[in-house]
Every structure is written in structure tokens, then in C-alpha cells.
Amino acid sequence: MKFEVLTIFPEIIECYIKHGVLGKALNKGIVEVKVYNLRDFTSDKHKKVDDYPYGGGAGMVMQIEPFYNAIMHLKADEKPRKLVLLSPQGRKFTQKLAQKFMEESKAMVLICGRYEGIDERVKAFVDEEVSIGDYVLSGGELAALVIIDSVVRLIPGALGDELSAVEDSFMKGFLDYPHYTRPEDFKGMKVPEVLLSGDHKKIALWRKRQALKNTLKNRPDLLKNLSPEDMRILKELC
Ligand SMILES: Nc1cc(-c2ccc3ccn(Cc4ccccc4)c3c2)n[nH]1
Numbered sequence: 001m002k003f004e005v006l007t008i009f010p011e012i013i014e015c016y017i018k019h020g021v022l023g024k025a026l027n028k029g030i031v032e033v034k035v036y037n038l039r040d041f042t043s044d045k046h047k048k049v050d051d052y053p054y055g056g057g058a059g060m061v062m063q064i065e066p067f068y069n070a071i072m073h074l075k076a077d078e079k080p081r082k083l084v085l086l087s088p089q090g091r092k093f094t095q096k097l098a099q100k101f102m103e104e105s106k107a108m109v110l111i112c113g114r115y116e117g118i119d120e121r122v123k124a125f126v127d128e129e130v131s132i133g134d135y136v137l138s139g140g141e142l143a144a145l146v147i148i149d150s151v152v153r154l155i156p157g158a159l160g161d162e163l164s165a166v167e168d169s170f171m172k173g174f175l176d177y178p179h180y181t182r183p184e185d186f187k188g189m190k191v192p193e194v195l196l197s198g199d200h201k202k203i204a205l206w207r208k209r210q211a212l213k214n215t216l217k218n219r220p221d222l223l224k225n226l227s228p229e230d231m232r233i234l235k236e237l238c
Contacts, residue, residue: 086140112140
């Protein structure tokens with residue numbers, strides 16, 4: 001999987017991808033991330049990327065030319081790639097969309113704006129417009145990193161031998177179960193007995209009940225298409 005990121009702040013991307021699961025996946029060659037500075041695709045000596053909005057209004061808008069030049073530069077190799085524009089107005093990014101991107105795209109271009117947004121005409125060159133949530137960030141870079149991180153975790157082999165139970169639970173429609181590790185007793189706060197029992201069937205049932213309880217409390221909107229067994233457990237909780 002290859003990610004190409006267009007941004008005026010390449011160091012934001014370059015710094016984050018060195019660490020953790022992403023850093024390991026890069027070292028293993030499972031994923032490649034190439035970052036392009038949009039200022040390198042400008043044609044003036046000041047490397048200008050923004051201008052005043054037509055029609056007035058606060059702030060500045062990013063000009064189309066650097067985006068166009070960068071996209072044409074990438075397309076010159078004629079390899080297929082999915083072009084994704086990050087924006088507050090895009091379709092909501094979910095675990096399911098992360099799975100779809102991982103399955104369908106060998107290469108993704110993540111287009112990051114700044115200021116008050118980018119010239120609308122850039123959208124003529126993109127495949128998807130994606131929002132990571134109903135809040136306004138200062139630019140597309142954090143959203144791009146969220147997409148890279150969540151998609152890479154789904155690539156077979158990326159997580160090493162750690163199970164990706166968390167992703168599975170989100171895919172099945174509920175939140176994760178609570179996690180504990182040593183010590184057993186921290187200032188009187190004890191680990192639930194069942195987790196010390198060694199009874200894997202009991203532990204699995206306890207974890208499922210806790211996951212459904214957490215989901216009912218914090219994200220009831222996720223509780224759709226439950227299996228009959230999960231529905232039975234949920235009814236016991238109500
Ligand atoms: N989910 C999500 C994505 C973004 C996002 C993405 C790209 C950009 C480019 C500029 N901004 C700032 C901004 C945009 C619109 C209006 C006011 C400021 C961006 C925000 N915010 N939240």
C-alpha cells in the first residue's frame with residue numbers, strides 16, 4: 001500500500017509516521033508513504049499557495065494551481081490511485097470505509113488543505129471527499145494521518161502477532177471490552193476476578209457483556225445487526 005500526501009506542512013506527516021505500528025510497517029516494507037510539499041508545485045518566487053476569496057469573507061483560500069500541478073505530476077506514472085480530499089464537508093470516515101480503502105486501493109493520494117479551505121475546482125480531480133468527524137480542524141494533515149493509521153492497521157501482517165480485536169469489534173458493531181494488566185491490586189483497585197480465573201469461555205462471555213454494556217452506554221447508535229446471541233446478552237443488560 002502506498003500513500004502520497006499533498007500538504008504545505010510535510011513535517012507533520014513525516015514526524016508521525018516514524019513511530020509505532022506505522023513505523024514498523026514502513027520498515028517491513030508493508031507500506032510506503034511519500035510526502036509532497038505543495039509549495040514545490042507553485043510557479044512564483046514566493047511559493048504562494050493561497051489568495052483572497054472571490055465574493056469576500058474572512059480568511060484565505062488555497063489556490064488550485066499547486067494542487068493541479070502536484071496531481072498531474074503524480075499521475076504522470078499512469079499508475080492507478082485513489083485521490084482523497086480531506087474536508088469537514090466529506091463523507092464520514094468509519095472503520096468500514098478504512099476496510100474498503102485497504103481492500104480496494106493499492107495507492108492513495110491524501111490531499112490536505114489549510115486556511116479556510118481550498119478552491120472548489122480541485123474537487124474535479126479527486127475521487128472522494130472525506131471527513132473524520134463533525135468538528136473543524138486547522139487543516140487536513142491530522143485527518144490524513146487518521147486515515148493512514150487506521151488503514152495500515154488493517155493490512156495483513158502490519159500488526160505483527162498482536163490480534164486486531166479492536167478493529168474486529170468495531171466492524172461487528174460494538175466498542176472494545178475493558179483491558180487490565182499488572183498489578184492485580186493497585187491501591188485497592190482490583191482486576192475483575194473472572195480475568196484471573198483462566199476460564200477462557202467465562203472470560204470471553206464477560207468481555208462480550210462489557211463491550212455491549214459500554215456500547216449501550218456510549219454509542220447505542222452502533223448497536224445494529226447484532227447476532228441473536230449478542231441480542232440475548234444485550235437484553236439481559238437492559
Ligand atoms: N473532519 C475534518 C476535516 C477538517 C479539515 C480538513 C481540511 C481542511 C483545510 C482547511 N481546514 C480548516 C477549515 C476548513 C473549513 C472551514 C474552516 C476551517 C480544514 C479542515 N476538519 N474536520
